[in-house]
Amino acid sequence: MIRPVQLSDAQALVDIYTPYVRDTVISFEEEPITEVEMAARIARVTAAYPWLVEEEEGAVLGYAYGSSWRTRPAYRFTVETTIYLARGQHGKGIGSRLYESLLVDLRQRGFHSALGGIALPNEPSIRLHEKLGFRKVGHMAEAGWKFGAWVDVGFWELML
DSSP: OEEEOOGGGHHHHHHHHHHHHHHOSSSOOOSOOOHHHHHHHHHHHHTTSOEEEEEETTEEEEEEEEEESOSSGGGTTEEEEEEEEOTTOTTSSHHHHHHHHHHHHHHHTTOOEEEEEEEESOHHHHHHHHHTTOEEEEEEEEEEEETTEEEEEEEEEEEO
């Protein structure tokens, strides 16, 4: 079941997100966040953007949300998208369902374009974005530094 996020989901989202922070370059955060910080992010994001979770039998399996691309007013119709799935949930169609639902919500809210930033390499994320119609529009070499190495970032865009 896909539904809007609730503040009570904060710890489940931390549990999903922490391995990405701790073990991968997929997130450029370097330290895991707390339940309190996740709840604050939920409140901040959902004031203006959708945030959805996939839940099955009471367990949150993944989440996706939109957020501000840039702060200048002229960018207000462009949204950055984010998706994370719990370990063991990849390859089951959850990411596609969540992302498709997010894109529907973004269209209904009047957003014009969606941007996905992907730390590279990340073939599963590239495949998901391109399956949903995103196309690569940019590449930043050595945009981030994590685990003692430079990490490139690519940008994929979808006109909503």
